[in-house]
Amino acid sequence: MRRLLAVLLFFALGTGSEILAQTPANRSKLTIEQIMQGDRFVGYLPEDVRWAEDNSAVFFTWNPLMAPLRSLYKVDLKGGQPQEVGMEEQKKLPDPGVYNKAGSLLLYEKNGDIFLLDKSTGQSRQLTNTVDRESNPIFSGDETAIIFTKENNLYTWEFAGGALRQLTNLRRGNKRAEPGAGAQEQWLRNDQMEWMEVLQQRKETRELREKRNKALEPQRPHEIYYGEKQISNLQ
Secondary structure, three states: OHHHHHHHHHHHHHHHHHHHHOOOOOOOOOOHHHHHOOHHHHOOOOEEEEEOOOOOEEEEEEOOOOOOOOEEEEEEOOOOOOEEOOHHHHHHOOOOOEEOOOOOEEEEEEOOEEEEEEOOOOEEEEOOOOOOOEEEEEEOOOOOEEEEEEOOEEEEEEOOOOOEEEOOEEEOEOOOOOOOOOHHHHHHHHHHHHHOHHHHHHHHHHHHHHHHHHHHOOOOOOEEEOEOOOOOOOO
16 A cells, blocks of 8 residues: 555656646747847847957957947956947057067057057057058067068068168069070171170170179079969068
């Protein structure tokens, strides 16, 4: 009798727990159109989170007002609500870049120009200001200069004196062959050189002048033609 009561009680409790565990029917009016809206329906989450260079604030992109575009916001570590960053402040913000070994200088590219940020003062120095795009800046091994790319060539800018030097001379296309003289014209030239001493002297003088001028030229990178191929990741 006791066993029969125990079995009946077990089944009664099991049936009751199964009834309580049943999930009520989903009666939401969520539509396919709403689901297809994505973030505009469920709300935009903060993205691209990064620290300020002086670690005083956190920056991120956000769109709490459901605007067509995301905006840049910041939160001060001292507290307060997120504040939208104005355009003038955004212009002054450094972009991600590379640090020197001591971590005191940040080298970065912004809008096609090269900048150097001194973390001790928080001031940025613009190193280039051209209509061409300078990119991929890095510190040289001894950190006495910076190296960057411009028009598929490498350049270096020295801290001491600010000298700018081109390291490579890569050119698109193929080198054009110098036009040669025809056989008859060459024979006439040789004949004239043989019988006319004046022309011989002029030739020697011209060659000496060209040799001297070439010796006085500054040292430049040797030109290298790379056809119609693409160049990337110069180092």
